[in-house]
Amino acid sequence: xxxxxxxxxxxxxxxxxxxxxxxxxxxxxxxxxxxxxxxxxxxxxxxxxxxxxxxxxxxxxxxxxxxxxxxxxxxxxxxxxxxxxxxxxxxxxxxxxxxxxxxxxxxxxxxxxxxxxxxxxxxxxxxxxxxxxxxxxxxxxxxxxxxxxxxxxxxxxxxxxxxxxxxxxxxxxx
Numbered sequence: 001x002x003x004x005x006x007x008x009x010x011x012x013x014x015x016x017x018x019x020x021x022x023x024x025x026x027x028x029x030x031x032x033x034x035x036x037x038x039x040x041x042x043x044x045x046x047x048x049x050x051x052x053x054x055x056x057x058x059x060x061x062x063x064x065x066x067x068x069x070x071x072x073x074x075x076x077x078x079x080x081x082x083x084x085x086x087x088x089x090x091x092x093x094x095x096x097x098x099x100x101x102x103x104x105x106x107x108x109x110x111x112x113x114x115x116x117x118x119x120x121x122x123x124x125x126x127x128x129x130x131x132x133x134x135x136x137x138x139x140x141x142x143x144x145x146x147x148x149x150x151x152x153x154x155x156x157x158x159x160x161x162x163x164x165x166x167x168x169x170x171x172x173x174x
Contacts, residue, residue, distance in 0.1 A: 004152055011077060026143040048168065054106045055164040061092070062118055062160065065155050068092035069125055081133055111167050114160040121153045 031063055072089045100119050107115060128146045131137050164173065 008121065008145040051106055051164075052168055054099070054102050055111070055168065057105045057117060058096075059157075059161055059164065061099045061123070062115075062157055065092040065122055066097040066150065066157060068131060069122070069150050069153075073130055073143065073150060076129070076133060077143060089126075089129075093122075107164075108167060111163045113161070114156070114163040118153065118156040120158045121149070121156050125150045125153065 068089045069092075072081065072085060073168060075083065075085050083131065096119075103115050125146060128137070128141050128149065131141060132146060
C-alpha cells in the first residue's frame with residue numbers, strides 16, 4: 001500500500017507541477033502573440049503616418065510648383081523675368097524634386113505611377129518655359145502651347161491626389 005500511495009502522491013505532484021508548467025508556457029505563448037500583434041499594428045500605423053506625411057508634402061509641393069510655373073509664364077508675358085522670378089521657380093522645382101524623391105521610396109506602385117506622370121509633365125513644361133525664356137523654343141513651342149500644357153498638369157495632380165487618398169483609405173471623392 002505504501003508504494004501505491006507513494007506512486008499516487010508522486011503522480012499527483014508531477015501532475016500539479018506539470019500543469020503549472022504547461023499553464024505558464026501557454027501564458028508566455030499568448031503574451032508573445034499579443035506583443036507581435038501590437039508590434040504589427042504599430043508598424044502599420046507608422047507606415048500609414050509616413051505615407052500620409054509624404055503624400056501631404058508631395059501634393060503641396062507639386063501644386064506650388066505648378067502655380068510657380070503658371071506665375072512664371074504670366075511674368076514672361078507681362079514684364080520680363082527677373083532673377084527673383086527665376087529663383088522662386090527654381091525653389092518650387094527643388095522642393096517638388098525632394099518630395100517626389102521621397103515618394104519614390106515610400107509610395108506603392110499605383111501612387112507612384114500617378115506621381116511619375118505628374119512629375120514628367122512638370123519637367124516637360126519647365127523645360128519649355130526655360131527655352132521660351134531664353135528665346136530658344138523648339139518647334140511648336142509657344143507661350144500658348146506651354147500655357148495649355150501647364151494647365152493640363154492640374155488634371156494629373158488631381159489623379160495623383162486621388163491615388164494617394166485611395167492608398168490612405170480616405171474617401172476618393174472630393
